[in-house]
């Protein structure tokens with residue numbers, strides 16, 4: 222695994238990565254896999270593994286994950302996480318990354334993940350949070366995400382604001398997992414094994430700022446096409462303010478929790 226420069230490493234994120242590197246993944250299920258980012262993180266981070274299955278409700282995301290990982294031996298399936306089409310205790314490891322806040326019935330999804338996990342298997346969650354000690358650039362990232370989530374919700378796509386730290390812990394608490402370890406990370410666990418680590422870790426890096434501003438502009442152009450309303454005018458004003466704020470403070474991913482428990 223390629224390491225970032227030492228002076229840039231957050232010790233807690235490194236501790237989480239070290240813990241992952243001690244886990245034999247076996248058969249791994251990644252729920253709400255999106256473009257498969259977390260599968261790629263785990264492939265580079267876990268001690269070893271037998272196979273990976275990623276599921277996502279969106280046909281578009283499934284297509285993009287399949288394309289991105291066409292060289293890897295990974296199965297990507299279109300499936301709703303509320304009804305996992307697998308036998309009880311089929312997987313050795315189940316995980317969900319940056320997706321708790323996308324779930325309509327989060328308790329059902331968590332129960333399904335628990336059902337398909339073997340006794341003694343690992344349950345891994347990685348999720349950003351909005352409270353606590355965040356830098357100005359991280360606060361900008363959180364505001365941007367809140368705005369983005371509201372626009373998705375307006376368009377009928379389930380997307381909640383970034384959760385608070387305790388909300389993430391509560392969602393796992395009801396499952397009765399044993400030996401839960403919590404890593405409170407300044408950086409994203411996805412960043413450590415990534416080659417672009419040091420460029421991205423600078424909140425003022427022009428590529429990151431350009432991408433965020435472009436995404437806002439894309440959302441703004443979609444808003445132009447929706448019916449006039451007070452909400453629309455407010456969202457347009459907030460989008461313009463956000464672009465200004467990104468130019469001033471830069472932008473960084475919010476802090477995140479990595480939680481690892483056993484069934």
Ligand SMILES: C[S@@+](CC[C@H](N)C(=O)[O-])C[C@H]1O[C@@H](n2cnc3c(N)ncnc32)[C@H](O)[C@@H]1O
Nearest residue numbers: 253254255258259277278279282301302318323
């Ligand atoms: C932020 S993205 C995925 C992030 C990815 N896991 C990562 O770590 O980069 C959230 C994903 O949740 C998916 N999703 C939302 N509701 C879902 C559901 N009920 N079942 C499966 N996937 C769902 C969305 O289609 C989207 O791809």
